[in-house]
Amino acid sequence: VRTHGSGNAGSTNMLRTYGKLPAAATLICDMLKGALSVWFGMLIFADIGASIAGLFVVLGHMFPCFYKFKGGKGFASYLGMTSALHWKFAIAVLLLVVVVTLITDYIVAATTTTIVIVPIGIGLLTQSLLIPLILLVASAVIAWKHKDNYVRMYNGTEIRFRKAGRGDYRVK
Numbered sequence: 001v002r003t004h005g006s007g008n009a010g011s012t013n014m015l016r017t018y019g020k021l022p023a024a025a026t027l028i029c030d031m032l033k034g035a036l037s038v039w040f041g042m043l044i045f046a047d048i049g050a051s052i053a054g055l056f057v058v059l060g061h062m063f064p065c066f067y068k069f070k071g072g073k074g075f076a077s078y079l080g081m082t083s084a085l086h087w088k089f090a091i092a093v094l095l096l097v098v099v100v101t102l103i104t105d106y107i108v109a110a111t112t113t114t115i116v117i118v119p120i121g122i123g124l125l126t127q128s129l130l131i132p133l134i135l136l137v138a139s140a141v142i143a144w145k146h147k148d149n150y151v152r153m154y155n156g157t158e159i160r161f162r163k164a165g166r167g168d169y170r171v172k
Helices: 011-018 022-063 075-085 087-104 105-123 132-145 147-155
Strands: none
Touching: 011 022, 022 075, 022 132, 075 087, 075 105, 075 132, 087 105, 105 132, 105 147, 132 147
């Protein structure tokens, strides 16, 4: 996947390059990676461990040392991080991702909505100040990684969700 399409190792490029099933598998694995890291961090060092583990799993997904610091955009790991921090809120967030994607026809619109809402929502649901601050940092880095998507949306060249997976950059 790193040599096809956008070259990004995330589920959106998997969808556009290989189709729905590989994209779904990538999304699930990246979310599990985020959730498991937060759960282990919480077991070892409570909120501080969960926050640090969550931030580093998202950053590690974006900037993997094994691939010359060129990774995905971190959104699926961020969703996994959110699900480990507050699973009931995460269900609402996942529904929001689906609704915003279907309404706007842009995955990046759902990503942006989510990274704005999650730090606020988790901040209201937790007693910790550290967790929402870490989520805010992760949100900012995810927004920065999506800067090219924002430019393409503005220019009208961003690939729409309903078209994704139908041969946008499919490998033959």
